Each structure stands twice: as C-alpha cells, then as structure tokens.
Amino acid sequence: MQSIISIFVKSVFVDNMIFAYFLGMCTFIAISKEVKAAFSLGVAVIVALTVTVPLNWIFYHYFLAEGALAWTGIEALATIDLSFLGLLTYISIIAAFIQLLEMIVEKYYPSLYNTLGIFLPLLAVNCAILAGSLFMVGRPYNLAEATAYGAGSGVGWFLAITSLAALREKIKYSNVPAPLRGVGITFILIGLMAFGYLSFIGFTI
Amino acid sequence: MKEFFRKKLEITRPYFEKGGKFEKFRSTYDAFSTFMFVPGHTTNSGTHIKDGIDLKRSMMTVIIALFPALLFGMWNVGLQHFRAVGIEATFMQQFSYGIMQVLPIIIVSYAVGLGIEFIFAQLRGHSVNEGYLVTGMLIPLILPPTIPLWMVAVGSAFSVIIGKEVFGGTGMNVLNPALTARAFLFFAYPVSMSGDIWIAGKPDAYSGATILADIASATPSHYSTWDIFLGTIPGSIGETSTLACLIGAIILGVTGIGSWKIMVSVFAGGFLMGTLMNLMPGGNAFMQYPAWEHLIIGGFAFGAIFMATDPVSASQTEKGKVIYGLLIGILTIMIRAWNPAYPEGMMLSILLMNVFAPFIDHYVVEANKKRRLSRAKTY
Numbered sequence: 001m002q003s004i005i006s007i008f009v010k011s012v013f014v015d016n017m018i019f020a021y022f023l024g025m026c027t028f029i030a031i032s033k034e035v036k037a038a039f040s041l042g043v044a045v046i047v048a049l050t051v052t053v054p055l056n057w058i059f060y061h062y063f064l065a066e067g068a069l070a071w072t073g074i075e076a077l078a079t080i081d082l083s084f085l086g087l088l089t090y091i092s093i094i095a096a097f098i099q100l101l102e103m104i105v106e107k108y109y110p111s112l113y114n115t116l117g118i119f120l121p122l123l124a125v126n127c128a129i130l131a132g133s134l135f136m137v138g139r140p141y142n143l144a145e146a147t148a149y150g151a152g153s154g155v156g157w158f159l160a161i162t163s164l165a166a167l168r169e170k171i172k173y174s175n176v177p178a179p180l181r182g183v184g185i186t187f188i189l190i191g192l193m194a195f196g197y198l199s200f201i202g203f204t205i
Numbered sequence: 206m207k208e209f210f211r212k213k214l215e216i217t218r219p220y221f222e223k224g225g226k227f228e229k230f231r232s233t234y235d236a237f238s239t240f241m242f243v244p245g246h247t248t249n250s251g252t253h254i255k256d257g258i259d260l261k262r263s264m265m266t267v268i269i270a271l272f273p274a275l276l277f278g279m280w281n282v283g284l285q286h287f288r289a290v291g292i293e294a295t296f297m298q299q300f301s302y303g304i305m306q307v308l309p310i311i312i313v314s315y316a317v318g319l320g321i322e323f324i325f326a327q328l329r330g331h332s333v334n335e336g337y338l339v340t341g342m343l344i345p346l347i348l349p350p351t352i353p354l355w356m357v358a359v360g361s362a363f364s365v366i367i368g369k370e371v372f373g374g375t376g377m378n379v380l381n382p383a384l385t386a387r388a389f390l391f392f393a394y395p396v397s398m399s400g401d402i403w404i405a406g407k408p409d410a411y412s413g414a415t416i417l418a419d420i421a422s423a424t425p426s427h428y429s430t431w432d433i434f435l436g437t438i439p440g441s442i443g444e445t446s447t448l449a450c451l452i453g454a455i456i457l458g459v460t461g462i463g464s465w466k467i468m469v470s471v472f473a474g475g476f477l478m479g480t481l482m483n484l485m486p487g488g489n490a491f492m493q494y495p496a497w498e499h500l501i502i503g504g505f506a507f508g509a510i511f512m513a514t515d516p517v518s519a520s521q522t523e524k525g526k527v528i529y530g531l532l533i534g535i536l537t538i539m540i541r542a543w544n545p546a547y548p549e550g551m552m553l554s555i556l557l558m559n560v561f562a563p564f565i566d567h568y569v570v571e572a573n574k575k576r577r578l579s580r581a582k583t584y
Contacts, residue, residue, distance in 0.1 A: 034224070035564075039414075041446070044261050159562075160406045162564055163560055163561050163563070163564040166561075166563035166564040166566070167379055167560065167563050167564075168561040169563065169567070170379065170381065171372055171377065173377070174372045174373040174377035175329075175331065175372075175373030175374065175377060176371065176372060176373055177329065177371065177373075181228050185371065185372070188367060188371055189379065192368070192379060192380050192385070192560075193560045195380065195385070195388050195553075195556050196380075196553065196556040196557035196558075196559065196560040197557065197560075197563075198392065198553060199536070199540055199544070199547070199550065199553030199554060199556070199557050200544070201546060202545065202546030202547070203540075203543055203544045204543055204545065205541055
C-alpha cells in the first residue's frame, strides 16, 4: 500500500510527464487556451493512462516478455521473447482504447467533442500516453503499481495543462510583445512554470 | 530646490510632448516628473473611486515596510562578520561594515533592473512603472551577503526581461520577479547560492552554517530561540530577523497593501504541517523540529510577508488567497523535511503556488457562479 501511494505521488509531481520529461507537449500547448477545454482533455488523458497502462502491463507480462507465454503449457512457447513487438502492441491498444473513448464522448458529450476536435483522436499518438506504457515496462511494477503509475502520470498531466490554461487566460490581458504572442510566450511560460515544479526534484517519500 | 526642478520640468515639457523633438523619450520624462511630483493627469471617462492610492504610493509603502528588515540586515551582516573574525566592534563599526557590503548589491540591482526597464519603456512606448522599486529592493534582501556583484546583475536582468517585460511589464507577470531572480541564480550558480556563504569576510575555520543547515546535518545549534527570532544569525541579508519582518507585516497589514489573509494562512499552513509531522512517529530531524520554530527559521517569515503577498502573482480572490497561503505553508515544510536537495522550501513553494494561483482563482470564481446561480429562481 505504501509503495502504491508513493508511486502515485511521485508520478504526479516528481516524474511529471510535462515538467520532468517534456512529453505530450503538442496537445499541451494546443488545447491550453482556456481552462474548460484543458480540463476535459486532462480528464481524458487521466482516463486513457489509467486504463491503457494496466492493459499494456497485462499484455506485456502474459504475451510479450521473455517466457511470458509459459502459461500456455506448450514447451516451444515457453522460451519465446516477443518484447520487440512491444511498441507496436502498446500503440495499437492505446489507439483502440482512444477510439472507444472518442465514441463515448461523441455520443454523450457532443459539445465537448466539438471543443476538443481533432485532438481527441490524436490522443492515440500522444507521447505522454505512450510513454506511460513504455516507462512502466522498464520498471519492476506489479499490476496495482502500474495502475497507480498510470493514474498518477495522468493526474500530473492534468494539473499541468489546467494550470497552464489558467495562466494563459490570465495573460490574455498582458501586453506581450507582438512577435512573442501565442506559442512564443507559452514556451516562456512553461519554462517559468518548470521553476515551480523544480521544488519536487529530489523529493524522498 | 523643489521650485527649480518643477520649473525645469515645465520648460522641457514641450520637447517631450507628441510631435516634440524628444518624443521618443516621453516615458523617461514621465518617469522622472511623476517620481518627484504628483502626476497631473486625470481620468476622462466615467466615475471612478476617489482615493489617493496609486501604484507609486503602494510601492513606497512596501519599501517603508521593508526598511526594518533592510536596516537590521545591514547591521547583522556586520555583526556576523566581526563575530566570525573574533574582533570586538562597536555598533557603528558593525553597521558601517554592513552598509559597505550591502549597498553595492542594492545599487547594482537597481541600476541594472531600472536600466533595462527604461530601455524597454522607450522601445515599446509604455511608461516606466514603479514595480521595480520594490523588486530591486527585494532581490538584495534574499541573496547571501557574499554574492558576487555580476551575479546580482545577471539575476536582475533575467527577472526583469524573462520574468516581467516579455509579459508587458509591471502587473502582467505571472511569477514573483524577485523570486524568479533568486531561483535563476540558485539553479545557475549553485556554488555561490548555497553552502558556506552566509557571512561576509569570514575566515575559513569559522563555521557559518545557517540554522537549516544545522538541523539537516544534526549539529546542535548554538543559537537560542531568542537569537533566531531577533535574527542575529547567519542567513540571507534581509530574511534572518522575524521581528523586523513582523514590523513590516504590521505596516503592510494596516495600510492594506499586503493581504493579511495570505500572511496568516501561510503561517497557519506551516504550523499545521509542522504539527502533523511532529505527531508522526520517527522521521528525520526536520520532522521532529518544533512546529512553531519552523515559522521563525530560514526565510519563512520574510517569504510569507513580503513574497507571498505580491498582489500580481498571488491569488486574486479572497477565498483563493486563503487556499493559496495554506498551500505555501504546507509545501514549504514538506520540502524542508522530505527534499534533501534544497535547504529551504520557501522560494520554490511560493513559485509553485504562483503557477497555481490563477488555477485556484478560476475554480473559486466558478464555485461562486454556481452558488449564485443556484440561488436564482427560474419560473
């Protein structure tokens, strides 16, 4: 239990997908113009990470890893190492799940569906979501820890995008030099935000 | 003398008006004339609240509130120096040594910061704001007395350009500019910003560790609680004395320039987290350190009173201010106890909450809207 909490807190703050790894930047910058949209996209990322990371964990540990197929009982399969198929498998699972998510959102929240536009299907290729699965495989997590890790990474991403959106709503009234308006000032803003997030680097819980 | 300046300003005014010879230097002219005299321009539309307070006045109040900390800091720099070298010195000797150390830092900070601000004002055609008068005073107060002057210059330049001017100048920045300068220096030049640097002109053998460093290395501190409260301890120039900071807090609180809600809630948050940690079994030295003493060591009081209350980067809503303050206090103690990478958490926790302040505000406003909508009846 202790390790699950610690993994969750660590993945929210210390190993933040945005400020520690700079992953998922394209959607992070594109959808952070207003808090409402950023909030919903953040929730979508939380859901996607919380579901796909444990799904991929199951796939990795029962099909792909070396000796993972031993449960079939067939001798020839017991030594097979399919981990080279990892990237391909993860991305397909993520894509399938995002497709499902998209259908649900379209059916039940049509206004949200229109706000997010192309970025909802594009979540399938969001680096932060793929990275969640790739990092998970490299670490000795069990299923519960992998779920905590996925959820934590999602919450970290959610906090980052909503706070950036709130900041961008605030600086709407700022007199930013013309050449910097838009993406330029957003990059500077993200750099300054990273200052704040530095407070967690080196945290030991 | 006063008449002389006024006359000179009046005579030269036409040159700076639109179409005049020095039209480009309008904002420089404005800055000087309004710095010395009450601005002559009035609003020309709508009804406004009548009040003598303006940006200049409020900034001057902050400077006055900073004076106890500044004067104490100057004296303390001298005191620590003579204590370290082991020479008996009179009060005046200590004070004058301190002035010799601190004044150059202040001059460099103002010269560089205001210089850049004037250049930006000329180029972009906005007026020179007084925001830097406070920032330029805060930057020296949160630096160690041994800081090389060129670093002060680099730090001030970074905070004015990246921290403020790219957003359009005073009132439009997102992070506290003084803390931006300190954080920049802290991460760019860690050697000059941490370790054995807290006493000016110190012989190598004398240990100049701060209280925070003493706790971290489990050295029994030879300073009494009273010393810590008064501030006769090594540390950044202006932050050591909780007493001087509290005098500043009274000035800011009474005049309403600094939000007392933020100050109180930062202290409350720190105390709360400190008490919680005291109750936890085991834990490191910081967790066992008495909660109320957490509030007087390091930069806690200075940060709570002068940094967290910065009206631009703090939360704007009343409820938001309390949440913002509590989180700063809690986070500071957490960083002290659980993050061995940094000796002090105040700077980074304020910066982090600056990042989250608009986020808090947004949800406070949303909650208000919802509550008021629920009260409205629809027929």
